[in-house]
Amino acid sequence: MDIRKMAHEVQEKVVAFRRDLHQNPEPSLKEFRTTKQIAAALDELGVEYRLIDPTGVIAEIHGTKGPGKTVALRGDIDALSIQEQTGLPFASQVPGMMHACGHDTHASMLLGSVMVLNQLKDQFAGTVRFIFQPAEEVGAGAALAIQQGCLEGVDGIYGVHIGAQKKMGLLTSSAGPHHAAADRYVIKVTGAACHGAGPHKGRDATVCGAAIVMALQTMVSREFNPMIPIVVTVGSFHSGSRFNIVSGYAELEGTIRSIDPEVHDAIPGVLKRIAEETAAAYGCTAEVEYEILTNVLVNNAEMVEKGMASARKITEFVEYDTPGMGGEDFAEYTKVVPGAFFSLGADGDYPGHSDHYVVNEDAFEVGVAFYAQAAFDFLTEE
Numbered sequence: 028m029d030i031r032k033m034a035h036e037v038q039e040k041v042v043a044f045r046r047d048l049h050q051n052p053e054p055s056l057k058e059f060r061t062t063k064q065i066a067a068a069l070d071e072l073g074v075e076y077r078l079i080d081p082t083g084v085i086a087e088i089h090g091t092k093g094p095g096k097t098v099a100l101r102g103d104i105d106a107l108s109i110q111e112q113t114g115l116p117f118a119s120q121v122p123g124m125m126h127a128c129g130h131d132t133h134a135s136m137l138l139g140s141v142m143v144l145n146q147l148k149d150q151f152a153g154t155v156r157f158i159f160q161p162a163e164e165v166g167a168g169a170a171l172a173i174q175q176g177c178l179e180g181v182d183g184i185y186g187v188h189i190g191a192q193k194k195m196g197l198l199t200s201s202a203g204p205h206h207a208a209a210d211r212y213v214i215k216v217t218g219a220a221c222h223g224a225g226p227h228k229g230r231d232a233t234v235c236g237a238a239i240v241m242a243l244q245t246m247v248s249r250e251f252n253p254m255i256p257i258v259v260t261v262g263s264f265h266s267g268s269r270f271n272i273v274s275g276y277a278e279l280e281g282t283i284r285s286i287d288p289e290v291h292d293a294i295p296g297v298l299k300r301i302a303e304e305t306a307a308a309y310g311c312t313a314e315v316e317y318e319i320l321t322n323v324l325v326n327n328a329e330m331v332e333k334g335m336a337s338a339r340k341i342t343e344f345v346e347y348d349t350p351g352m353g354g355e356d357f358a359e360y361t362k363v364v365p366g367a368f369f370s371l372g373a374d375g376d377y378p379g380h381s382d383h384y385v386v387n388e389d390a391f392e393v394g395v396a397f398y399a400q401a402a403f404d405f406l407t408e409e
Contacts, residue, residue, distance in 0.1 A: 045135035052106030095153025102137030139395035166320030169359035191375030202328035209354025220275030236277035
């Protein structure tokens with residue numbers, strides 16, 4: 028049995044499926060066509076599945092050697108609100124939408140692993156569960172799938188994210204905190220508008236908001252251990268309506284990334300204190316809205332080592348890597364069952380979420396083989 032060879036044999040189908048998804052990207056929780064395409068492909072293979080509400084698919088292959096463990100494989104399916112500028116012959120046909128984070132490749136590689144493992148079901152006991160997950164980009168899909176039973180009876184789970192700007196075919200992972208918690212916040216600053224010629228008669232929300240922007244960076248430099256990474260970003264700042272009016276209202280929106288679970292728990296309170304007390308110093312008030320999008324993704328050490336061993340069976344390019352500050356709602360799965368999240372290099376000159384995002388499709392063969400090998404080894408280990 029050569030799973031890498033089997034992955035090579037389905038590569039053409041995987042590429043074709045991916046290109047179809049790439050041309051027809053859909054936003055989070057509206058991946059209706061994508062769901063239908065996955066379901067149709069599973070029907071053709073004769074693989075059982077059920078739908079996630081409102082979008083997404085959970086499929087299963089049962090080994091014919093009898094009952095055993097259950098391993099889950101996850102691939103996400105949603106796209107981003109970005110106008111594609113790649114010039115690819117199969118570029119997005121949907122204005123303002125693009126698969127700029129590789130979720131089209133994840134879904135397609137996961138489908139490729141279904142094709143491979145469906146041929147091997149007489150060689151293992153137990154079950155492989157395939158989770159075609161919606162809404163990763165908004166941090167809602169994993170929790171939704173879990174609520175609808177995707178982890179029931181699961182003993183371990185693997186996920187893969189394709190990585191542009193990484194060496195083609197390189198598989199990497201590491202134990203412990205691996206992807207950062209990703210949160211969103213909004214700070215609404217209320218002052219008092221007045222004429223620009225008499226600023227003393229009002230309370231300037233613009234100046235107050237600017238002070239909050241600067242004060243928030245003390246979360247990085249003064250609030251937490253400098254050896255534990257944290258990123259505080261103010262992504263938008265809107266204030267004022269006219270050149271000669273002191274603004275009475277400002278709104279800041281941003282994201283905070285953290286890699287330590289204890290730090291993550293403390294951040295909302297610290298942010299609220301800094302915003303409110305800075306605003307008070309300028310005679311204004313601040314209202315803080317805080318939303319946890321994804322928690323810290325913690326890889327299980329044993330699952331990482333099992334995955335590494337499987338990876339070495341299909342490629343010589345396997346390395347341990349370091350944690351990143353990108354958010355990933357795969358974290359929801361690893362809170363419930365042992366799991367490991369891997370990165371797959373796919374060349375490319377532009378990073379994820381770029382309107383020029385392009386990956387090397389040759390990497391798909393490695394991704395399909397890894398999904399299949401990791402699942403097979405998990406179910407057949409002594």
